Amino acid sequence: MTEVNEATETVDQAPVGVEQPVVAPEPVKPAYDGKFKTLEDVSLVQETVTVKKEDGAEIGDVTFGFPGVRKAMEVTDLLGDKGYSFYADKLLKETVVQPGALRVDGLAFFDTHDGIQEVLLAADKFLGEKLNRVSDK
Numbered sequence: 112m113t114e115v116n117e118a119t120e121t122v123d124q125a126p127v128g129v130e131q132p133v134v135a136p137e138p139v140k141p142a143y144d145g146k147f148k149t150l151e152d153v154s155l156v157q158e159t160v161t162v163k164k165e166d167g168a169e170i171g172d173v174t175f176g177f178p179g180v181r182k183a184m185e186v187t188d189l190l191g192d193k194g195y196s197f198y199a200d201k202l203l204k205e206t207v208v209q210p211g212a213l214r215v216d217g218l219a220f221f222d223t224h225d226g227i228q229e230v231l232l233a234a235d236k237f238l239g240e241k242l243n244r245v246s247d248k
Contacts, residue, residue, distance in 0.1 A: 157208055158237060162229045170226035174209040175237040183242050199231050206234050 156177050162170040177183065186205050190198040200217040207214040213230070221227040 156241065159209075160233045160237070162226055162233055164226075164229065170229055171210070173207060173213065173230055173233060175206045175234060176208040177238070177241040178205040180242070183238055186238065187242070202231070202234050202238065206238055 157174055159172055159174045161172050164170060178186070182205055186198065186201045189201050196218065203213060203217045203220070204215075213220045213224075218227075221230075
């Protein structure tokens with residue numbers, strides 16, 4: 112009986128109205144089977160982004176499409192090999208689906224349009240996320 116009373120005293124001393132945190136069980140990892148993980152085919156993935164200025168003013172919608180791993184890596188190679196302008200031009204031509212003029216003209220599109228930095232940042236982010244798609248999904 113002493114043990115029951117001690118347990119009751121401990122429960123009775125818990126603060127009233129304070130919820131105790133719920134600890135989720137640690138997820139169980141499946142056993143390694145020695146095979147490469149199959150990924151969702153991201154070459155078919157498209158994403159439309161509304162590009163905005165820092166003040167929130169909308170510039171326009173750009174739809175990006177992933178060009179595939181080889182093309183994506185060829186684009187990123189240009190950054191070190193040729194410099195930022197070559198990288199930026201190829202990035203736009205390989206990832207932009209719409210507007211068509213931006214896809215075709217690349218950097219020259221911004222001779223007559225606003226938003227070069229914002230679009231380049233969005234394109235670079237899109238390509239980087241798709242290249243880094245390997246996750247614990």
